Amino acid sequence: MPGSLTISHHETAATLDHADAVRLAAVLDELAYLLGIPGPNRINDAQLAALCEGRAPDRADLARWSRGLAAELRGRRP
Numbered sequence: 341m342p343g344s345l346t347i348s349h350h351e352t353a354a355t356l357d358h359a360d361a362v363r364l365a366a367v368l369d370e371l372a373y374l375l376g377i378p379g380p381n382r383i384n385d386a387q388l389a390a391l392c393e394g395r396a397p398d399r400a401d402l403a404r405w406s407r408g409l410a411a412e413l414r415g416r417r418p
Contacts, residue, residue, distance in 0.1 A: 361413045368410035375403040 356364065371391075374383045376399075388397045 356413075365410040365413040368406040368413070372403040372406040372410070375399050375406070 371383075374381065375388070376382075383391070383399075385397065388399055388402070391402060392398070
């Protein structure tokens, strides 16, 4: 279906319709922004650690990943 997205890992898949993909892309762009800005509105180190789920926290990598995935959801390359 045009405008839909399927995310699959082995035998399970999650699908998003176009409106949800656009909304998720906006959230990911905002996450990347909040990771990169200085000041009190920046995602703090404890929040960063939680977002990295046990992996070594890497603010720049998570921001890059968020922007890249947002671009893919919008149908263009970063």
